[in-house]
Amino acid sequence: MTPTGSSTTIAPERTEIQAPAKQWQGQNVPRKEDKRLTQGQGVFVDDVKRHGMGYIHFVRSPYAHAHITSIDVSKAEKLKGVYGTLTGEEVASLTDPFFQLSSPPGAHVKDYALAVGKVRYVGEPIVAVVAETRELARDASELVEVEYEPLEAIVDARVALDESKPVIHEDAGSNLMWEGVFEWGSWDDAVAEADKVVKISELHFHRFNSTPLECDGAVVEYNRGVGQWTLYTNNQFPGFAQIMMGPAMRCGLDKLRFVTQDIGGAFGNKITSHPQLTVCCLLARKLNRAVNWTEWRTDFHMSMSHGNERWFLDTEVAVKNDGTLLGFRTKALDDAGAYLRYEPLGGVIWAQVTPGMYKWRNIRLEFTQIASNKAPCSPNRGYSRMQHLWFTERMIDIVAKELDLDPIEIRKRNYVKHEDMPYETPNGCIYDSGDYAKMLDVALDLIGWDQLAAKKAEAQSRGKLFGIGIGSTLDSGTNNFGQSRMINPELQFSGNNEVATVKLDIFGEIVVTLGTTPQGQGHETTAAQVVADILNCGVDDVHVRSGHDSYWNSHAGFSGTYASQFAVTGLSAVKGATEMLREQIFRLAGAVFGGVPAEALELADGGIRIKENPDAFLPFMACGAIINANNAGLPEDLDVTLNCRYVYRPPFEVPDIERKFGNLTLTYAAQIHAAAVEIDPETGHYEIVDYAAVDDCGIRIHPQIVEGQVMGATAHALGGVMHEVFEYDEEGNLLTPNFYDYHVPHALDMPPLKTGSIESPSPFTPLGTKGMGEGGGAGIHAVCSAIQDALRSKGGAIVCDSSNPYRRVWEMLESPETAGARVQVVDA
Amino acid sequence: MLLREVEYAKPASVADALGVLAQNDGARALAGGQTLINVMKARAASPDVLVDLNGLDELKGIELAGDGTLTIGAMTTYTELMASAEAKARPILGEVVSTIADVQVRNRGTIGGNVCASDPTNHLPPLMAAIGARFTIAGANGEREVGADEFFLGVYMTAVGVGELLTKITIPAGKHDGFAAVTLGVDGTCIANAAASLDGSLRIALGCVDAVPVVLEPASADEAAVREAVRGAALDPPSDVHATAEYRTHLAEVLAVRAARQAQER
Amino acid sequence: MSDHPITVTVNGVEYERQVEARKLLIHFVRDDLDLTGSHIGCDTGNCGACSMIVNGTLVKSCMMLAVQADGATVETVEGLADGEELTPLQKSFSEHHALQCGYCTPGMLMSATALLRENPSPSEDEIKKALQGNLCRCTGYWNIFEAVKAVAR
Structure with missing residues (x-):
């Protein structure tokens, strides 16, 4: 397998040019973004202001499930300073329902930008009000009169398909949205070879998300003369928003211009703001003025992009007495929430990491996704893989405990081996490179595994229960969108792409444009590193435009910043475009010097010169000037623009839909985390007292940025496992709608952290890089593992939930048998 | 964000403030605003007039009397209390206050505002109840002083009535105090807390288990007596996302023991 | 409802404006003065993205009315650097990769600035305590601690 690329311009024949030694890649150069961001000079969406701009406030549903019997906006519209309103009824007449990714029954769901006829979760937008000020818009929203006929709410996925329960989307016929069976190898063969089968009746991965500090938002203006909208927004996947919005709004995609500069964190949670953006567009057109939508924290918690909640039911693991894992089967029950905004893609995304880091070959997973009266799920850092990897790690630790095996040994015995890379998984994914056992050794070393007994004893002397746990995960990056066909064979998506343009301007300025929408990943900096190495110049000589603008024509269908891919897709596009530019500079200089061949030339000191005669030097400024402003007399056949656009296209085939088999992602970064916890046995209160995170994402362009991502993913995981949960009551009210009750870690909550890394270059990517950033939720798995270890000496409860607030730990201490009853070991 | 419309008054004296409060049933005193403004953002409260007490020096300051009695002006901020040499006469005060929220909130939030909010998940109500604080309330008819048992009436409800202000809190001398949460x-955000004070006899106040602090006076300070007192209180705490009633009841007992132990060890 | 005339000095510049009593200081600074460096990350006073120094004291400007800032001196992130010359703290944040998306950074810088003015040699525990009121969702804080430590004397 070799990487390929393509260019949308007619590329001339390539001349082999000796690449200069890497100078910038691998260095922690100062981030270009930091100067503006440390001075409050970033431009985030809510910083954008337009003349006469109106402010949107949404009227939101107080009910989780209800028919809307009437809506009266007349009082609101009469309030002085109110510009207008938009209702679901208007939306239904002006737009078509958003395109559904699902095959039936989920395909039949009708999802509009505002609730039409029915509300399906607390916080669902029903009416939008626009006024002169933010405060007035909210005042007016309180004057909108909505009458409801409440219905029973469904908040527990396990009863969603009961016949006695109400149907949330009548058009779909039931609360089943999507289901599919994934089976590779043979479960029967696994059992035949096994000594034991470990049965786990129920595991639960909870609902939370990454809560970026900046919520969603937009400023949208409509150019009536040309029928075009400009959306200043922090949506992180404009290409997806466009293909959702264009057909719904019955307009061409180019009529939806997406602009973004700085984004205040996204983590997947800012992919599915298309309903709200559609409302903004309709209002900008209706009211003929720019509109602002600022999503507040409570709005975000109630309505935006919850991570998938998933149950694993009737799991069985086939294992030999020595700990060799042969296979597992389970029923995954996924709660998508009220609408399928990106779902049911989560129904296949997990399959990128089907066996986790392990060698088991016989796997059967029945995936069922249901609708519930909770906020819609959408991608969240570690999207869908995190749930599955948690499940995988839980199986390992539960098997280890039940069979009295060492959790380290069982991992090492079953990890895919370094010498087996690239490794094809049972479902056809190719793990490109890595050395998991070595990473585990590094992690154990960092956390002081050899002093474990002493640490345990010391904690015990203080009345604490000490435990240590491991989380081994993969961060699969660069999606093959062909996997979407496994959930809906009708979908015409496959492969992936990303764009960069690099040009040499009239005064020799090197200008790079990206198709991505970074949210803190330092794309401006790492792109400049790649360019500077190729053009043999300094990173400060490279200007990378900040942000994204679909008018720049530097994006493709899958452009955006999501799913751990920039170091592969984005930087490969940058590399491709820069190499095109370099080649053009060589040809231009060759012509200017009177027919000097490329081999006789070299890049140096911000220009190009003849190797044997360094005085024959053409600075980049001269190159730019000649092509752009002084081009008379150049040879007619000199096809040089010094403005190069390159589309990187990873080497993918369309997966085999029948067998659900194929390579679903290009690279597999790996994480092994080790956590040590101390539990107060009287209260269930616990602290993480030591922590190690080891990462391998191939070649690192900017190690400090990589480490920053590792740290951030760790913090998310620790918050997720300890405190963060979107919990609902029986009526479907969100109980954690703000940062009081949804406790994200703050400075005092952070444990000591040690980081380590190894570099296993990817053989499949142009720079040897792998996508990274999401992580696989390793911290969640490591802490669950550590809690279970700590509880060994006091009841020996099994950790069955990914959410472990103090109350749950106390419950495990009080009645360890409750969780224990979920596990059973039988002879195979 | 985005409060309902409200009027704003900035009185020059306590007397003026009382005047404005008396004139309008919908007027409400604005102390540090670290709770009230958030409640107003949620539009869960919308007073007609905010009477800003910031800048009224009469309501500030901490005094230590010869007998060790502390008098804390209602508008004293947490930060001022933490920095006060006088307040160290009762060390538990600064210790507990330093764990409330964060620097910014402590810089602006006030002791008086805290207790007037009577938030059952806050630390000060049980602490004040345990250490025998007394609250001076001023109104049109002069001042009156009440104890914690009379002061805290319910969630967000205190003895400070319409047209009245809490002006100061008086705390007797003492040092055998404990606190656990x-x-x-x-x-x-607090799940459960307990304060204890030993002054001849032991007094324990439990927070987060009822609308107001639950005050217990165990027969003695030893662990068994404390546990018995908590069990005897027949607590019926609320269940919420952070704790079931059962867990809170359990925590109340454990924390009472810990607070009592700390009080004894001082 | 009447508007209130207020005079506020922000980063050395005096502004005279009329404000509704209900307007929060953060909205006033961002929307009325167009100083958009300070941010909003929650609606409950938890996140600290709106932290400013008002009359020398660090506050969260979402829990203060603009009218309460009448006559006050306010410092925001825009006032930290001296022209193009960043403060040592701003430089240190960059050097230690103490910011990713940069959304919390203005508030974080104000909190760290307030800390260092009061206590130029904070211990690690004091740094953590001083930054507790500022949430960051990108970094996990570790690099922020390092950045502040590096400029502590």
Whole structure:
């Protein structure tokens, strides 16, 4: 397998040019973004202001499930300073329902930008009000009169398909949205070879998300003369928003211009703001003025992009007495929430990491996704893989405990081996490179595994229960969108792409444009590193435009910043475009010097010169000037623009839909985390007292940025496992709608952290890089593992939930048998 | 964000403030605003007039009398209390206050505002109840002083009536105090807390288990007596996302023991 | 409802404006003065993205009315650097990769600035305590601690 690329311009024949030694890649150069961001000079969406701009406030549903019997906006519209309103009824007449990714029954769901006829979760937008000020818009929203006929709410996925329960989307016929069976190898063969089968009746991965500090938002203006909208927004996947919005709004995609500069964190949670953006567009057109939508924290918690909640039911693991894992089967029950905004893609995304880091070959997973009266799920850092990897790690630790095996040994015995890379998984994914056992050794070393007994004893002397746990995960990056066909064979998506343009301007300025929408990943900096190495110049000589603008024509269908891919897709596009530019500079200089061949030339000191005669030097400024402003007399056949656009296209085939088999992602970064916890046995209160995170994402362009991502993913995981949960009551009210009750870690909550890394270059990517950033939720798995270890000496409860607030730990201490009853070991 | 419309008054004296409060049933005193403004953002409260007490020096300051009695002006901020040499006469005060919220909130939030909010998940109500604080309330008819048992009436309800202000809190001398809490993360939202004070006899006040602090006077300070007192209180705490009633009841007992132990060890 | 005339000095510049009593200081600074460096990350006073120094004291400007800032001196992130010359703290944040998306950074810088003015040699525990009121969702804080430590004397 070799990487390929393509260019949308007619590329001339390539001349082999000796690449200069890497100078910038691998260095922690100062981030270009930091100067503006440390001075409050970033431009985030809510910083954008337009003349006469109106402010949107949404009227939101107080009910989780209800028919809307009437809506009266007349009082609101009469309030002085109110510009207008938009209702679901208007939306239904002006737009078509958003395109559904699902095959039936989920395909039949009708999802509009505002609730039409029915509300399906607390916080669902029903009416939008626009006024002169933010405060007035909210005042007016309180004057909108909505009458409801409440219905029973469904908040527990396990009863969603009961016949006695109400149907949330009548058009779909039931609360089943999507289901599919994934089976590779043979479960029967696994059992035949096994000594034991470990049965786990129920595991639960909870609902939370990454809560970026900046919520969603937009400023949208409509150019009536040309029928075009400009959306200043922090949506992180404009290409997806466009293909959702264009057909719904019955307009061409180019009529939806997406602009973004700085984004205040996204983590997947800012992919599915298309309903709200559609409302903004309709209002900008209706009211003929720019509109602002600022999503507040409570709005975000109630309505935006919850991570998938998933149950694993009737799991069985086939294992030999020595700990060799042969296979597992389970029923995954996924709660998508009220609408399928990106779902049911989560129904296949997990399959990128089907066996986790392990060698088991016989796997059967029945995936069922249901609708519930909770906020819609959408991608969240570690999207869908995190749930599955948690499940995988839980199986390992539960098997280890039940069979009295060492959790380290069982991992090492079953990890895919370094010498087996690239490794094809049972479902056809190719793990490109890595050395998991070595990473585990590094992690154990960092956390002081050899002093474990002493640490345990010391904690015990203080009345604490000490435990240590491991989380081994993969961060699969660069999606093959062909996997979407496994959930809906009708979908015409496959492969992936990303764009960069690099040009040499009239005064020799090197200008790079990206198709991505970074949210803190330092794309401006790492792109400049790649360019500077190729053009043999300094990173400060490279200007990378900040942000994204679909008018720049530097994006493709899958452009955006999501799913751990920039170091592969984005930087490969940058590399491709820069190499095109370099080649053009060589040809231009060759012509200017009177027919000097490329081999006789070299890049140096911000220009190009003849190797044997360094005085024959053409600075980049001269190159730019000649092509752009002084081009008379150049040879007619000199096809040089010094403005190069390159589309990187990873080497993918369309997966085999029948067998659900194929390579679903290009690279597999790996994480092994080790956590040590101390539990107060009287209260269930616990602290993480030591922590190690080891990462391998191939070649690192900017190690400090990589480490920053590792740290951030760790913090998310620790918050997720300890405190963060979107919990609902029986009526479907969100109980954690703000940062009081949804406790994200703050400075005092952070444990000591040690980081380590190894570099296993990817053989499949142009720079040897792998996508990274999401992580696989390793911290969640490591802490669950550590809690279970700590509880060994006091009841020996099994950790069955990914959410472990103090109350749950106390419950495990009080009645360890409750969780224990979920596990059973039988002879195979 | 985005409060309902409200009027704003900035009185020059306590007398003026009382005047404005008396004139309008919908007027409400604005102390540090670290609770009230958030409640107003949620539009869960919308007073007609905010009477801003910031800048009224009469309501500030901490005095230590010869007998060790502390008098704390209602508008004293947490930060001022933490920095006060006088307040160290009762060390538990600064210790507990330093765990409330964060620097910014402590810089602006006030002791008086805290107790007037009567938030059952806050630390000060049980602490004040345990250490025998007394509250001076001023109104049109002059001042009156009440104890914690009379002061805290319910969730967000205190003895400070319409047209009245809390002006100061008086705390008797003492040092055998203890405090224990389980919070979300370090110093986050409180799940359960307990304060204890030993002055001849032991007094314990439990927070987060009822609308107001539950005050217990165990027969002795030893662990068994404390546990018995908590069990005897027949607590019926609320269940919420952070704790079931059962867990809170359990925590109340454990924390009472810990607070009592700390009080004894001082 | 009447508007209130207020005079506020922000980063050395005096502004005279009329404000509704209900307007929060953060909205006033961002929307009325167009100083958009300070941010909003929650609606409950938890996140600290709106932290400013008002009359020398660090506050969260979402829990203060603009009218309460009448006559006050306010410092925001825009006032930290001296022209193009960043403060040592701003430089240190960059050097230690103490910011990713940069959304919390203005508030974080104000909190760290307030800390260092009061206590130029904070211990690690004091740094953590001083930054507790500022949430960051990108970094996990570790690099922020390092950045502040590096400029502590």
